[in-house]
Amino acid sequence: MSDIVKSEGYHVPVLLKESVDGMDVKSGSVCVDVTYGGGGHSREILSRLGKQGKLFSFDQDADALANTIKDERFTLVKSNFRFLKNFLRYYEVSEVDSILADLGVSSHHFDEKDRGFSFRFEDADLDMRMNKDARMSAAGILNEYEEERLANVFYLYGELKQSRRIASEIMKYRKVKKFHKVADLLDVLKPFAGKEKEKKILAQAFQALRIEVNDEMSALEEMLMQGLDVLKAGGRFSVITYHSLEDRLVKNFFKTGNFEGKTEKDFYGNILTPFRLVNNKVIIPSEAEQATNPRSRSAKLRIAEKKQ
Template sequence: MTTENSQDGQGQYSYHLPVLFGETLDALAIKPDGVYADLTFGGGGHSRGILERLGPKGRLFAFDQDSDARRNLPEDRRITFLPHNFRHVGRFLRLHEGIPVDGILADLGVSSHQFDEGQRGFSFRFEGEMDMRMDQRQTNTAFDIVNTWSEQRLHKLFEQYGEVTNARTLARTIVHVRSTLSLKTIANFKAALNSVVKGNPNKYFAQVFQALRIEVNDELGALKEMLQQVPGLLSIGGRVAIITFHSLEDRIVKNFFKKGSFEDEDPSDPFGQSTAPPLLKAITKKPVIPGDTELRQNPRSRSAKLRAAERI
């Protein structure tokens, strides 16, 4: 997931331009007759790259909970589109007899397309309702959160997921104003909070909207559920490549690849003797980040980090 200012889609940055494109495909070490799963199909850029490296017997499963993504499907009999959240990856791969897979890819960034669809509510640059649902079938929206959550819960949300500097003041203000003003639209929400904005307004609202979006879509919970399934889905020697845009996501992926759990080191167990040996071996000791050329061509990539691991 990315903050909007790191992906603030000028028109030239296509919905189909994937971040760390070549680096991700190289990390997957694609075999022509292999089976692969792109868990965040989006504009289809990474999937097209995989298909180009697959032979006629290769297979690709493309997951995306956003129904808009289906429009980007190429006409290719090797690809199967699964309109579901990747937290259900194991269930649907089994249903389609796709296990084991030779590679799994997830690009956790929100697409420029989603930001640019004003009515979806992902962007503070457009007018629309405070929605932010990636899967339109779910009911919980950003408006539900700002309209019903307690001051304490809102404080923790903006502090932990948005790293908002005055998260406590922001939460208190929301609770105060919502009794007399409707926060259902982006314009109303921004106007109601104008007095508490700290620093650059674009950066501030990017952090606020990021926090709400992470919660609306349970993005960290879904990431953990997906990762726990990965070792059981990969063939021996199969690879997983994940692109993150947020420090919380990167830490989750890093820890899981390193030791098969999500927690930082336990000081009472410095040698990790209380946990089972991990089934994945990290093949990126440090995260792969975009080079200068990509940074110039696509500002969205600024926060991107790629980590990859191999099933052992």
């Protein structure tokens, strides 16, 4: 029936048991994994679905399609998860029992030199596109954006206090030489990063560009809203986040039903929200998992149930 095997060569799934436990998968459930990647979470979901269950998984990266699962219960959709509702409608699915999202970048992307996600590979192209068919790459942003827009990207998505100075230096650099390689960006960034904080500053800058290239925050908002629409009453939403920006969005949405975290209360003082929090305290990986999978060290799991 299935080729359920581990795909650890591509990507080691984070909080595997905890996140899938949070989905409360039952035999015959209809589930969605909006971040397929190497298929680790999807395989775990399939192992719990029973013969009549159904799993739809989403990924916009062509690399992920090479890890597809041969299983009649499984459908892999090549699409950004912001189109969740449209594709479920295409497959004549109006509501689902649970949704899983493992946000951020997979270890595969960081290790793939040619994708440009990591500052470790200086001769790599400044790409960072999750969808290789997308028009704008990281190099395009650095070469085309106006100074103020660049500063906003680094401030809002990288939380870099020196964002305006960085943007100014980018403008000076590109007058002499266009940005093409990771090394070009490092030439600009390294003077802003002392040896003690170099990795942190570089990681924040690369995160900011990656989020902008892939329009990650808007896509996340759209997916969460559509997820709420397609979840059955009593359905579970299990989301793993890796940085404060996406975690804040998920936390606010689960707690209040909006992304700003503005609370509305009923006559009795109860917060009006479409969700019940399954875990009031965020779930983090065990010390053992953090020791064996460095990517897990910043992971946070939040689980919510749609109210009846």
